[in-house]
Amino acid sequence: MIDAPGPWASGAFALVEGHSRVDTEAVVTDGEDRTWLQTQDRSPTVRLRANPAYWDRRRGPRVAEVEFRNDVDAGTALDLVCDTVGEVDLVTEVPHAQAERVRRSQHARLVTVEAVRALAGVLARDADGLPLADVRARRALNLAVDRAALVRDVFGGLARPLAGLTPPTPLTVAHRTPDRLRGYRHDPAEAARLWREAGGASRPIRLAVLERWAAVADAVAEQWRGALGVAVEVSVVGAAEERETRRRLAAKEPRDWDVLLLEQGSQSADVPPLELHHAFVGRSGEFRAGPVDPRFEELFADLVAQTSQLRQVVAANRIDRYVTEQAPALFLVAPQVLYAVNREVDFQPYATSFELADTSLRDGHWSLAGR
Amino acid sequence: MRLAGQLSRRPRQGPRGTLRVVDPSPLNWLYITYNTVEEPVRVTRRGKVRPAAMSRYRWRDGGRTLEIRVRDNWYPDGTPLTADSVRRAAQEQFRWHSPHPPGTHFNIDQRTRVEVVDDRTVRLHLPAVDGLALGKLRATHVMSERFWRDLGFGYARDESGEGHW
Structure with a gap:
């Protein structure tokens, strides 16, 4: 600067x-x-x-x-x-x-x-009283979200649904080829089944959101209540609290939420995992909320080892597929910038x-x- | 033909008028930098990494060396931007543990050796393959000697470049 x-x-x-x-x-x-x-x-x-x-x-x-x-x-x-x-x-x-x-x-x-930006939820995979360490529960939370409704009702059509963490822009088409990556459809029945199988919740889900996206949290909470039959408490992180919330998350200190909605961007469309997937899942990711994932670290190391742009796209796609399947985050939408x-x-x-x-x-x- | 080619590359008219902007983005500090500074690469409107202060690059030694060809370019104070400018930018960056506000994931390995081959060519000899180094060059700001002498990235203000690039 x-x-x-x-x-x-x-x-x-x-x-x-x-x-x-x-x-x-x-x-x-x-x-x-x-x-x-x-x-x-x-x-x-x-x-x-x-x-x-x-x-x-x-x-x-x-x-x-x-x-x-x-x-x-x-x-x-x-x-x-x-x-x-x-x-x-x-x-x-x-x-x-x-x-x-x-x-x-x-x-x-x-x-x-x-824009190359993703609005997503950090899932606290180590939360007490919730089954978020279980991939079935994390998939359930994703399957319970109606992204098309979010785009229509909250964003006035000025956003696109996320599949994984790579925002859908013209330049990320190769990263998201349909035969390689499938996003979570809206399937409340399957979501409820997986949530039950994972053990369900013994307390309300605490859904926190940065102020700008409060309307998104309200909509997601309503969809979760309807699909999963869970209680959801929404809290808005105001401007005065945002810095401390980010600090505790980055430092891996105790949190007072289970899911935190925030927006993260990438400075280029060439290798989105450097700033998106790494932030949410990587060992040193500032948004990682749960144990280190050794398989992700292997995949990221493979991306770093590639100097060919084509091979980087393939490696980035592999990361996106893995992250989508494991659902360490709540994939919502890629908001357009206005x-x-x-x-x-x-x-x-x-x-x-x-x-x-x-x-x-x-x-x-x-x-x-x-x- | 050469003159015609040069003319076709020029905008239809020179810079004119005043634009008044309100930018609430918390990244405004970065956008001011990107509007005023060049790096070896920039990012196009659609998000693609492209050469900027460099005209081209190539990987050598199986991905352990990134060779950069620096564009014929000048600073507003009349001094030339050369391979040595890129060397200085890289080595100033390597002085700090975590120079970039987003975090250490933007670092190019501090152990990288920088070789100036000639006035226009510089090589980054990486200790290990880092295919992301090309994109990370977006954070390697190629500044004038006057900048390094008089201001620096936090040097004059805080006597440190940590978190200040």
């Missing part, structure tokens, strides 16, 4: 004002392995200016200056981009519940992207990050008036 402005690098833009960084706190995940808890620290304005020496002129940059406004909250920003011109041109990470509001707005349009964008901005979204080199402004944009 860049602590201060300066002509430090050869990217499409140069940082000319402000900073956006995180204060970090190390958490030992296993042996010598670490992850970092992050607390944001941003100046009110962060300004980027086009780098005229950037080599890839076909890509950009096409905008002379980018001003990140950190002085307005997300809700106000959405009002500004929808209802005004010149205050805010682009808001990222629009909640799905706000999609229709953006569609109906006078000045903004909704831009969506099939942006509210001023109608005079030709925004080009990225599946794994937020980059602006290829974004341009149309002639009617407020900043070009009088030119």
Whole structure:
């Protein structure tokens, strides 16, 4: 991360004002392995200016200056981009519940992207009083979820069901070929049978969720109650508690939940297991909640040993199939990422990050008036 | 023909106007980095790893060596980006146990030996095969000498690069 402005690098833009960084706190995940808890620290304005020496002129940059406004909250920003011109041109990470509001707005349009992100549940395989150490119980929880209903009712159609942990994007087709990976269908009867066989629950399931996805937890809880006949207690982890929840999970300390819903992304579509499957299942994964799985470690080591892209896809697919079968996580959906964008901005979204080199402004944009 | 080819690669017009953004993402710090910094590779709009500060690569020695050809490139302060810039970026990274905020799974083995073959070619001699090293180069930020001297990844602020790349 860049602590201060300066002509430090050869990217499409140069940082000319402000900073956006995180204060970090190390958490030992296993042996010598670490992850970092992050607390944001941003100046009110962060300004980027086009780098005229950037080599890839076909890509950009096409905008002379980018001003990140950190002085307005997300809700106000959405009002500004929808209802005004010149205050805010682009808001990222629009909640799905706000999609229709953006569609109906006078000045903004909704831009969506099939992101390499998974909304999934961490299953505490070592939870007392629940049979989550038994693969039948974990499969039951997955079979009891109606993903199509989640996509329709909670995400307004702007998500895709997950099979395993590899998000379905155009570039991950090879990772998910149908003859190699089958997702969990919605089968309440089979779910109930497996749940009973695994011993059922002697107490309610404690389902925790990060605040943004509370509606998803409510829907999942209702589906579990209906299919499995279990009691489910939903708790929302607020912003103030999120850091401590993540710390305890990463450090493998005692938890006050049995299932935790969260979103995790990958920085590329080439090898999703590096950041997704490893996080949920790997020995040093920050979301692993249960014993180390030696078979997973073998499969991951095989992936690391491959330098051919084709062989990496095959190895990644093998990992995804294994993880799907063993169900150490609750596979839910891959939410699309939503942006509210001023109608005079030709925004080009990225599946794994937020980059602006290829974004341009149309002639009617407020900043070009009088030119 | 060469001129025509160069012209066709240029955008229709130069950079213009101002874009005002509100980005609530907790990864904004990373996006500021990706918008201003280059790494040997970048990731395309659809999510594919592609050469960026490097123009091409090849695996050698059965996957123990990753050879990188560095693109003809310049920093905004007028200094060239060379194989030595990539060497410096890699070796600065190897000074720290856990430089990347996501965690150690993004590390390229600290025991990796970096060899500058010529002005445009650098080789990473890995102690063991790591096929994920190519993607991990996305976290190897190729910075100017001025950056390393005046700021660094947390060096000026905290005197440490741990968790600060």
